[in-house]
Amino acid sequence: xxxxxxxxxxxxxxxxxxxxxxxxxxxxxxxxxxxxxxxxxxxxxxxxxxxxxxxxxxxxxxxxxxxxxxxxxxxxxxxxxxxxxxxxxxxxxxxxxxxxxx
Numbered sequence: 001x002x003x004x005x006x007x008x009x010x011x012x013x014x015x016x017x018x019x020x021x022x023x024x025x026x027x028x029x030x031x032x033x034x035x036x037x038x039x040x041x042x043x044x045x046x047x048x049x050x051x052x053x054x055x056x057x058x059x060x061x062x063x064x065x066x067x068x069x070x071x072x073x074x075x076x077x078x079x080x081x082x083x084x085x086x087x088x089x090x091x092x093x094x095x096x097x098x099x100x101x102x
Contacts, residue, residue, distance in 0.1 A: 004061060004068050004075075009083045012064035017088065020063035026056050027099055030079065033066060034096040038078040040071070065092075 021027060025046050032044060046053055057077060060066045064083065069076045084092040 006061060006067055006080075007064045009064070009087050012083070012087050014088055014091070016063045017065060017084075017091070020059050020065055021095060023056065023059075025052075026060055027095075029056060029060060029077075030065065031096065031099040033077060033079045034099075038076045040074045040076055042074075 021030065025048055028046055029044060032039060032046075041053070041057065042050070044053060046056075048056070057066070057068070061068055064080060064087075066077050067080050069078070079092065081092060
């Protein structure tokens with residue numbers, strides 16, 4: 001499994017984060033991650049194919065919203081809460097509260 005790149009906190013841009021969160025499927029992914037703390041890729045409850053899910057996860061990862069951690073043959077996805085809070089105080093919490101229950 002190849003290593004995935006995550007942006008450094010200083011390189012994260014608010015416009016990129018907000019653009020990544022502008023899609024309803026990605027908002028649903030963020031809501032699921034906020035509720036669960038971490039999810040293995042194949043266990044997201046979203047109405048898209050696996051390849052489309054992979055694309056959405058990549059957009060969120062490259063924006064700095066989530067971190068992907070290899071766990072054997074799987075990858076766990078989790079929100080980068082501390083990094084997001086440091087870079088953009090209150091933004092992620094506000095968004096997850098606004099999403100509400102799924």
